[in-house]
Amino acid sequence: MNLVGIDTLAKSPLADGDVLIGGRWLPAADGRTYPVHDPATGALVREVSSAGPGDALAAIEAADRAAAAWRATPARRRSEVLHDTFRLMREHTDLLAGLIVLENGKAYRDAAAEVGYAAEFFRWFAEEAVRIGSSFGDAPGGGFRHVVRRHPVGVTAFVTPWNFPAAMATCKIAPALAAGCPVLLKPAPETPLTALAVAALLAEAGLPEGLLNVLPTDRAPEVVSTWLGDERVRKFSFTGSTATGRLLLEQAAANVVNVTMELGGNAPFVVCADADVDAAVRGAMDAKMRGGGEVCIAANRFYVHTDVAAEFTEKFGAAMAAVRTGPGTEEGVALGPMINQAAVDKIRSLVDDAVARGATIAAQGTVPDGPGNFHPTTVLTDVPEEARILHEEVFGPVAPLTTFTDEDEMLARANATVHGLASYVYSRDVARALRIAERLEAGMVGVNRGLLSDPAAPFGGVKQSGLGREGGREGIEAFLETQYIALDWPTD
Structure with missing residues (x-):
């Protein structure tokens, strides 16, 4: 037919x-x-x-x-x-x-x-x-x-x-x-x-x-x-x-x-001290916001070196807050609704849990009035390690940020998950970026790139991914x- x-x-x-x-x-x-x-x-x-x-x-x-x-x-x-x-x-x-x-x-x-x-x-x-x-x-x-x-x-x-x-x-x-x-x-x-x-x-x-x-x-x-x-x-x-x-x-x-x-997945997004912060923000928007964050390879946890944490948080927060949310048919909309109300409720519960444990909402977008399964873009800072949002797949437009100074300690935290689908690393030093990429327990790693998928490349994960x-x-x-x-x- x-x-x-x-x-x-x-x-x-x-x-x-x-x-x-x-x-x-x-x-x-x-x-x-x-x-x-x-x-x-x-x-x-x-x-x-x-x-x-x-x-x-x-x-x-x-x-x-x-x-x-x-x-x-x-x-x-x-x-x-x-x-x-x-x-x-x-x-x-x-x-x-x-x-x-x-x-x-x-x-x-x-x-x-x-x-x-x-x-x-x-x-x-x-x-x-x-x-x-x-x-x-x-x-x-x-x-x-x-x-x-x-x-x-x-x-x-x-x-x-x-x-x-x-x-x-x-x-x-x-x-x-x-x-x-x-x-x-x-x-x-x-x-x-x-x-x-x-x-x-x-x-x-x-x-x-x-x-x-x-x-x-x-x-x-x-x-x-x-x-x-x-x-x-x-x-x-x-x-x-x-x-x-x-x-x-x-x-x-x-x-x-x-x-x-x-x-x-539970993808870590690593921003090193020598990263191009503007490029990292663009990559973070790609890795976090593609498909409204309802993506298995979406950046789920952000590990930002303390030397660039303030700059990254400010610029990333501004980019997230500027995302226009609404029905996907409307011109200029970059974030549509979540798939159903249950998805919205889960995202809210993860944000509420993080805030209750001491996290701060550093930036947040707006959602349209009226019906629809909308959740605002949200950036969280000072997220404690025990917060659920660092251990569960968010599947939505929320980005929890944590900081690090020691590479080994950061990698231990990044790998402390049963999942191993995707990871992201930003650094101007290619040798450092590749060293970190090879130590990340993930089937796919984006180096200075927030978009991974390509039909010509093998897509898949390790561990329980x-x-x-x-x-x-x-x-x-x-x-x-x-x-x-x-x-x-x-x-x-």
């Missing part, structure tokens, strides 16, 4: 329903629906079909039927479908960004940037699809040959979050399809419309039926349990909280399902199995 306008996507079913199974748009088998709301106003966007276990099983069957033909499809053809999807996403940037603003609340500029980032996964993995390699060589002891082949892992199942409804889907879909695997996708219940639009674009680009099955639902445990309990599902990828990731790992273990997990990597060459490796063939071919 061709992609329709925002009004149709937002207010009417796609064709006959919102559940995509085997190339057909269907209602949930039992007729269940659930509401999607605009976080900027609380208004109902529309009722969306809520897939259940029966739909989940039907999706597995559709993916399994489509698997053999797609596996046998030449890599060049798979690549062309992904290239065409990249082009279509770029052509429909305004429509896709509008959907993200509508269901996620993100400021339009952030939503448009997300669409560009999400589309790049199709371009990158279109190029990787034709570079899946095999090898052939002699056995060192002679007498036979080694043939090593790479094959698609099989049916894949994905669960994606609401904070990047386009990019978190495409970073999984693109490498899976490039590798030759069919896909089952359960988007976040808060943001299903963007995923449905991406699916429509893939169909328009020529993706055969059954290779992408999308199941919006507000009963995720029933759908995901069905997938993980079926032996035909051989790969599972999840992006979300560490707590949920632990539960899903237990379920995946029953059938020894290959897993990729991108989980929570996840397993495996997405993006880069590693991204397609996650969807390939290695087969070794011992070939009787005498060499004498």
Whole structure:
């Protein structure tokens, strides 16, 4: 089907329903629906079909039927479908960004940037699809040959979050399809419309039926349990909280399902005594405020050397306080609403706890009057080590600042967390910055840079921030199995 306008996507079913199974748009088998709301106003966007276990099983069957033909499809053809999807996403940037603003609340500029980032996964993995390699060589002891082949892992199942409804889907879909695997996708219940639009674009680009099955639902445990309990599902990828990731790992273990997990973060942002403070402030705004702070790699804790603490606090506080907050559709807005009221309540509780323990609100923005899940930009100083905000993921526009003088002591504090996703370091001395970066227990480190994500680079964490990597060459490796063939071919 061709992609329709925002009004149709937002207010009417796609064709006959919102559940995509085997190339057909269907209602949930039992007729269940659930509401999607605009976080900027609380208004109902529309009722969306809520897939259940029966739909989940039907999706597995559709993916399994489509698997053999797609596996046998030449890599060049798979690549062309992904290239065409990249082009279509770029052509429909305004429509896709509008959907993200509508269901996620993100400021339009952030939503448009997300669409560009999400589309790049199709371009990158279109190029990787034709570079899946095999090898052939002699056995060192002679007498036979080694043939090593790479094959698609099989049916894949994905669960994606609401904070990047386009990019978190495409970073999984693109490498899976490039590798030759069919896909089952359960988007976040808060943001299903963007995923449905991406699916429509893939169909328009020529993706055969059954290779992408999308199941919006507000009963995720029933759908995901069905997938993980079926032996035909051989790969599972999840992006979300560490707590949920632990539960899903237990379920995946029953059938020894290959897993990729991108989980929570608690990123430190280090400003050294010799840092370019203006550059550090710009980087801090990027690392903290991208997506309103509702980002797993967002800077969560700031460690600022005492020599530059006053200057950094003043300039960073002024930048945070100047951020315009409001509905993402309004021109000039840089911070939209949080995803729901529960998110606002959690952020407030973390700020209140820090202040109760002695922290000071050094700078704060304003929020619009009226409805919406808004929280003001906030900078906290003198935050004590025992404050919850230094140990829990904030997921919002709040920046707690602490100071340091001793590098070793700062690194001990920065690494004192079960998470290890992202970190940031600012220093004019590249040797110092790299020394600190290498000692930070994180899967990704930004050195004098507040933006990390790149489809051409491996994205992922260490410790309880996840397993495996997405993006880069590693991204397609996650969807390939290695087969070794011992070939009787005498060499004498």
